[in-house]
Amino acid sequence: MSAAISMAPTEQLKIVIVGHVDHGKSTFVGRLFHDTGSLPEGKLEQLQHIAERRGVPFEWANLMDALQSERDQNITIDTAQIWFQTQKRQYVIIDAPGHKEFLKNMVTGAANAEAALLVIDAHEGVQENSRRHGYLLNLLGIRQIAVLVNKMDLEDYSQARFQHVETEYRAWLKSIHVEPKVFIPIAAKQGDNIASRSAHTPWWTGPTVLETLDDFRVSEPPDGQPLRFPIQDVYRFDDRRILAGRVESGTIQVGDKLIFHPSNKTSSVKSIERWNVVGTAPAGAGESIGITLTEQIFVERGAIAAHETAPPYELTKFKARLFWLGRQPLQQGRSYKLKLATQEAEVALDALDRVLDASTLQVIQRPNGEALVARHEVAELTLRTKRPIAFDAVSEIIPTGRFVIVDGFDVAGGGIIVDDNYPRRTADSLHKSHDIYWSHGKVTTAQRAGRNSHAGCVVWFTGLSGSGKSTISTELERELFNLGKHAYVLDGDNIRHGLNSDLGFSPKDRKENIRRIGEVAKLFADAGLICITAFISPYRGDRDLVRQMLGPGQFIEVFVNAPMDLCERRDPKGLYAKAKAGQIKEFTGISAPYEAPEKPEIELRTDRLSVAESVTTILEYLNVLDTSGAVMI
Amino acid sequence: MPMDPLSKLENQSIYIFREAFNKFEHLAMLWSIGKDSTVLLWLARKAFFGHVPFPLVHVDTTYKIPSMIEYRDQLVREWKLELVVGKNEEVLRAGRTFPNGQATRVECCGTLKKDALKAVLDKHHFNGVIVGVRRDEEPTRAKERYFSPRDKNMEWNVADQPPELWDQFKTDFEKGAHIRIHPLLHWTELNIWEYIERENIPIIPLYFANGQGERYRSIGCFPCTFPIKSNARTVREIIEELRHTNTPERAGRAQDKESEDAFEKLRRDGYM
Numbered sequence: 001m002s003a004a005i006s007m008a009p010t011e012q013l014k015i016v017i018v019g020h021v022d023h024g025k026s027t028f029v030g031r032l033f034h035d036t037g038s039l040p041e042g043k044l045e046q047l048q049h050i051a052e053r054r055g056v057p058f059e060w061a062n063l064m065d066a067l068q069s070e071r072d073q074n075i076t077i078d079t080a081q082i083w084f085q086t087q088k089r090q091y092v093i094i095d096a097p098g099h100k101e102f103l104k105n106m107v108t109g110a111a112n113a114e115a116a117l118l119v120i121d122a123h124e125g126v127q128e129n130s131r132r133h134g135y136l137l138n139l140l141g142i143r144q145i146a147v148l149v150n151k152m153d154l155e156d157y158s159q160a161r162f163q164h165v166e167t168e169y170r171a172w173l174k175s176i177h178v179e180p181k182v183f184i185p186i187a188a189k190q191g192d193n194i195a196s197r198s199a200h201t202p203w204w205t206g207p208t209v210l211e212t213l214d215d216f217r218v219s220e221p222p223d224g225q226p227l228r229f230p231i232q233d234v235y236r237f238d239d240r241r242i243l244a245g246r247v248e249s250g251t252i253q254v255g256d257k258l259i260f261h262p263s264n265k266t267s268s269v270k271s272i273e274r275w276n277v278v279g280t281a282p283a284g285a286g287e288s289i290g291i292t293l294t295e296q297i298f299v300e301r302g303a304i305a306a307h308e309t310a311p312p313y314e315l316t317k318f319k320a321r322l323f324w325l326g327r328q329p330l331q332q333g334r335s336y337k338l339k340l341a342t343q344e345a346e347v348a349l350d351a352l353d354r355v356l357d358a359s360t361l362q363v364i365q366r367p368n369g370e371a372l373v374a375r376h377e378v379a380e381l382t383l384r385t386k387r388p389i390a391f392d393a394v395s396e397i398i399p400t401g402r403f404v405i406v407d408g409f410d411v412a413g414g415g416i417i418v419d420d421n422y423p424r425r426t427a428d429s430l431h432k433s434h435d436i437y438w439s440h441g442k443v444t445t446a447q448r449a450g451r452n453s454h455a456g457c458v459v460w461f462t463g464l465s466g467s468g469k470s471t472i473s474t475e476l477e478r479e480l481f482n483l484g485k486h487a488y489v490l491d492g493d494n495i496r497h498g499l500n501s502d503l504g505f506s507p508k509d510r511k512e513n514i515r516r517i518g519e520v521a522k523l524f525a526d527a528g529l530i531c532i533t534a535f536i537s538p539y540r541g542d543r544d545l546v547r548q549m550l551g552p553g554q555f556i557e558v559f560v561n562a563p564m565d566l567c568e569r570r571d572p573k574g575l576y577a578k579a580k581a582g583q584i585k586e587f588t589g590i591s592a593p594y595e596a597p598e599k600p601e602i603e604l605r606t607d608r609l610s611v612a613e614s615v616t617t618i619l620e621y622l623n624v625l626d627t628s629g630a631v632m633i
Numbered sequence: 634m635p636m637d638p639l640s641k642l643e644n645q646s647i648y649i650f651r652e653a654f655n656k657f658e659h660l661a662m663l664w665s666i667g668k669d670s671t672v673l674l675w676l677a678r679k680a681f682f683g684h685v686p687f688p689l690v691h692v693d694t695t696y697k698i699p700s701m702i703e704y705r706d707q708l709v710r711e712w713k714l715e716l717v718v719g720k721n722e723e724v725l726r727a728g729r730t731f732p733n734g735q736a737t738r739v740e741c742c743g744t745l746k747k748d749a750l751k752a753v754l755d756k757h758h759f760n761g762v763i764v765g766v767r768r769d770e771e772p773t774r775a776k777e778r779y780f781s782p783r784d785k786n787m788e789w790n791v792a793d794q795p796p797e798l799w800d801q802f803k804t805d806f807e808k809g810a811h812i813r814i815h816p817l818l819h820w821t822e823l824n825i826w827e828y829i830e831r832e833n834i835p836i837i838p839l840y841f842a843n844g845q846g847e848r849y850r851s852i853g854c855f856p857c858t859f860p861i862k863s864n865a866r867t868v869r870e871i872i873e874e875l876r877h878t879n880t881p882e883r884a885g886r887a888q889d890k891e892s893e894d895a896f897e898k899l900r901r902d903g904y905m
Binding site: 010011012037039040041042043081082083090092104105107108111112140221232233235237238242244245246273274275276284286287288290301325337339399402403404406408409410411414 | 638644648651655678679682796798799832879881
């Protein structure tokens with residue numbers, strides 16, 4: 001920790017400078033740096049020298065416009081960040097381009113800021129991107145905005161002109177529900193009202209830009225809100241399973257009972273993990289930490305942990321306001337990738353309410369009513385994901401209330417989720433019937449696997465009666481279902497009720513029983529399902545027969561291994577008692593043999609593992625097979 | 634309560650490290666032995682609970698200040714790091730270097746650093762490379778992204794960078810391309826030293842003033858890196874010095890100054 005208080009690292013605030021092209025943003029930044037003595041030594045002379053050599057007038061903007069192409073064209077292409085210090089704090093100044101073509105760079109700059117200075121040319125007045133940037137600042141969640149009416153020198157520092165621009169732009173901001181902090185008359189080239197009050201504007205009694213900056217507030221982390229802890233990754237360093245992530249809102253501490261979305265599994269926090277830090281103090285919003293759990297449950301990247309009392313929504317549809325940056329428009333009938341916190345899901349445009357020109361708020365009408373959002377347009381729409389995702393409305397919790405959309409290789413749009421009376425914690429019953437439009441004529445195994453995002457296979461449980469096969473298999477089925485996988489349990493008793501009601505328990509009938517189940521399981525796997533079977537299946541030869549029916553890697557033999565006396569004590573159906581009393585003939589383990597697998601894919605010692613741990617073991621194995629799989633260490 | 638500024642920077646860097654590790658199968662980290670990449674290494678251990686779960690790549694020009702290599706090998710032993718060394722043997726054998734008078738400074742950086750880096754990335758099929766550059770170092774870096782794509786020729790298309798918002802990064806890209814990941818992008822030189830002090834991170838002594846009143850502020854190859862006048866002998870004194878200086882950090886790095894856009898060109902072509 002730092003020694004003296006006076007030497008403590010200073011507070012930092014990020015400010016973005018936005019506005020229409022050529023209204024003087026970069027010039028303002030250059031001047032601000034000069035007037036606050038923040039220019040590196042020799043920088044001014046260097047830039048003056050370069051300008052002279054190139055035979056062009058010196059431009060303050062060249063300080064920020066570092067790229068040759070920017071200096072050649074005298075415009076800012078990409079956003080840049082530089083630092084300067086006042087008595088009060090350190091500022092990160094983010095210069096954003098004003099040209100419409102570079103809107104994605106403006107968004108990149110602005111999305112990282114805590115406050116904004118919007119520059120308007122007093123001479124040219126309010127322009128297209130003055131309005132568009134105002135709209136986008138609001139959409140990006142920036143609430144602290146000051147407007148600089150620049151180039152007042154070209155208007156003879158006229159108060160009337162200043163008021164004219166202020167009135168016009170204030171009306172625009174009001175129409176998009178933005179309340180600016182202040183309007184300031186400046187002349188960036190001359191330095192008027194930037195670091196000190198200008199003699200040219202005696203009528204101005206408001207603050208200078210510098211005073212306004214110091215008046216902005218550093219945003220506070222949302223500690224007081226409900227907990228949202230999206231899992232970024234799962235590590236298994238040093239034989240411990242650590243769930244790593246950043247607390248996006250709320251606080252988390254040891255002993256907290258957590259519910260993980262979208263699986264709805266629960267467990268409690270055993271420890272908070274940080275490296276080179278003593279103790280296990282609670283973690284607040286913004287902290288990148290790790291946690292371990294008291295009970296091992298299967299959790300992977302994308303899960304969002306919350307407290308049971310305040311869970312997020314968990315649906316496949318939500319309403320949003322979106323801006324589009326992609327070269328290809330956002331279109332109905334195409335699928336995209338949604339990224340929300342650490343979740344990723346396939347997403348499609350469900351319904352388009354309206355498309356707007358963000359610089360006029362005009363509704364854009366397409367000639368034939370086509371449902372699309374073109375580059376640089378904004379829209380109000382409903383999105384539909386292929387599997388349920390956890391989210392909040394941005395008005396409730398910001399980090400889990402916004403998202404980006406990836407088209408191909410590129411982040412092509414971003415948006416915020418708006419309120420819409422979402423039901424809490426109920427599965428959206430609609431989402432399943434919507435998957436039809438991805439299918440094509442002849443369906444191959446690979447296509448099925450692609451649609452399901454997993455291949456079909458058979459998870460074959462074998463073990464003594466009472467070893468835990470049914471319990472684990474049904475739990476596994478539920479877990480897979482919650483993960484969006486297609487799984488089905490073929491239960492021994494159910495099969496004997498119907499399909500195999502003609503069979504008894506002689507070695508021959510047992511063999512036929514297994515053969516039929518094997519064939520059914522094979523069909524299920526071929527249909528793309530994860531077919532789970534839970535039969536004693538005592539004979540090695542019979543199981544190997546099924547193994548041979550299936551392709552390589554498709555048969556996953558799970559040996560549910562528990563000592564006989566434990567199975568007997570459990571005896572959930574009272575069968576051991578009956579067998580011992582001689583009421584059941586040829587009961588495996590009592591009056592019929594059990595041949596344990598020699599090389600099962602998975603062995604579960606259910607005398608040592610809990611049901612959840614057993615399920616986790618299998619899920620981790622399946623994940624290894626899954627080519628799209630989450631990274632496991 | 635607002636988080637203290639250094640913790641804020643640290644938490645953001647850890648988040649970026651973890652995103653990179655999750656998203657890239659063949660990940661490596663460049664290690665230049667300097668203060669930034671050593672802080673980077675420290676943050677990696679924070680992110681992965683004491684582990685560094687990917688190899689470090691050091692591009693050795695053979696012109697590094699000798700104590701840098703000693704320091705490198707010592708940390709590799711102590712922190713149990715996996716080190717991959719890249720070297721442009723061909724150019725070195727042929728002697729086409731600046732110190733030999735056979736190349737300009739910029740050409741020399743191009744072959745001994747940039748080309749050597751490309752060779753080592755190709756050889757090991759790395760598709761994600763963590764680099765410790767910061768926005769405040771020099772103007773083209775001020776425009777960098779946290780996840781910054783390079784095409785198959787390692788070129789940086791600076792005129793068309795991906796949007797980056799709300800910590801959603803570019804992690805999808807064409808085959809053959811790679812992504813530079815910059816977890817320190819938002820740190821300043823002063824932040825780096827404040828953090829070194831807070832965490833007590835071991836730093837190569839070249840940064841501290843010697844008996845002649847000189848220290849290195851930025852370290853690299855000895856023919857192109859010059860010490861500055863300074864009496865700062867401790868981390869605390871360096872922090873104090875930086876709070877009152879107006880001299881840019883890379884003032885002692887000669888390759889930046891060969892022409893107006895020398896460094897921009899180098900970086901477009903794939904330099905760090």
